[in-house]
Amino acid sequence: MNNSNVSKWSLSSRIFHWISALLLLITWVMILLHENLDSNLYIGFHKAFGISLLFWMIARAINRIFTKAPPSIPMPKWQSMVSKLSHFALYAILTAMPLAGLLMTVYGGRPVDIFGLFQIPVFVTPDRSLARFYNDLHTDIIWPMIIGFTALHIGAALYHQFIKKDNLISRMK
Ligand code: HEM
Numbered sequence: 531m532n533n534s535n536v537s538k539w540s541l542s543s544r545i546f547h548w549i550s551a552l553l554l555l556i557t558w559v560m561i562l563l564h565e566n567l568d569s570n571l572y573i574g575f576h577k578a579f580g581i582s583l584l585f586w587m588i589a590r591a592i593n594r595i596f597t598k599a600p601p602s603i604p605m606p607k608w609q610s611m612v613s614k615l616s617h618f619a620l621y622a623i624l625t626a627m628p629l630a631g632l633l634m635t636v637y638g639g640r641p642v643d644i645f646g647l648f649q650i651p652v653f654v655t656p657d658r659s660l661a662r663f664y665n666d667l668h669t670d671i672i673w674p675m676i677i678g679f680t681a682l683h684i685g686a687a688l689y690h691q692f693i694k695k696d697n698l699i700s701r702m703k
């Protein structure tokens with residue numbers, strides 16, 4: 531079956547989708563470079579791209595409220611429920627992750643420099659235990675959730691593409 535002419539996501543939703551995925555990828559690569567190379571450059575980029583993703587996700591959520599989603603394609607009820615829940619979860623965790631990163635940094639008493647353009651000042655009273663709390667949230671709780679939900683999401687896209695062959699991906703292209 532070829533549903534390539536089924537209704538697509540709006541252009542704005544498609545742009546928001548792919549730029550979010552790209553920002554997530556870059557933010558992740560930056561932390562990998564930070565962990566593997568002896569340079570202070572990449573943690574700064576990690577923070578700046580992560581904050582960019584935070585702003586992008588806020589704009590994306592507003593876009594999502596005001597633009598109409600295409601009607602969902604026919605699928606078993608449980609699949610459409612898992613799909614809706616996991617899309618909602620992706621919005622929530624992609625917003626919570628950079629917020630936790632920001633809070634752990636400012637509670638640690640450090641401002642966040644955004645590509646040398648401006649700085650987010652330390653807008654809270656530094657607190658070591660809160661810094662540690664948001665650090666744990668960032669690395670031990672939300673990060674594994676991002677890995678899990680993203681794997682589920684890409685797995686579902688591959689299932690539609692190669693097993694169901696219903697061309698679902700063309701709705702987001
Ligand atoms: C969606 C955006 C983000 C993602 C996906 C992300 C992901 C990660 C990951 C995977 C790690 C490594 C965790 C580990 O050690 O296993 C990390 C560490 C870190 N992140 Fe983020 N991050 C994001 C946003 C931010 C932001 C906005 C900030 C600060 C403004 C930030 C600050 C940090 C810092 C300082 C570390 C090092 C923590 C440590 O060494 O203990 N992150 N992040």
Ligand code: HEM
Pocket residue numbers: 543547550551554594602613617618620621624680683684687698699700701702
């Ligand atoms: C190879 C990578 C990816 C592919 C092929 C892909 C594919 C898709 C497709 C086809 C849809 C539309 C589903 C439908 O019409 O019911 C979609 C929606 C969505 N995707 Fe992805 N995606 C990818 C990566 C990502 C990543 C990395 C994220 C975030 C972590 C993400 C978050 C979302 C969200 C939140 C939606 C729901 C759309 C909305 O409500 O705005 N995607 N994706």
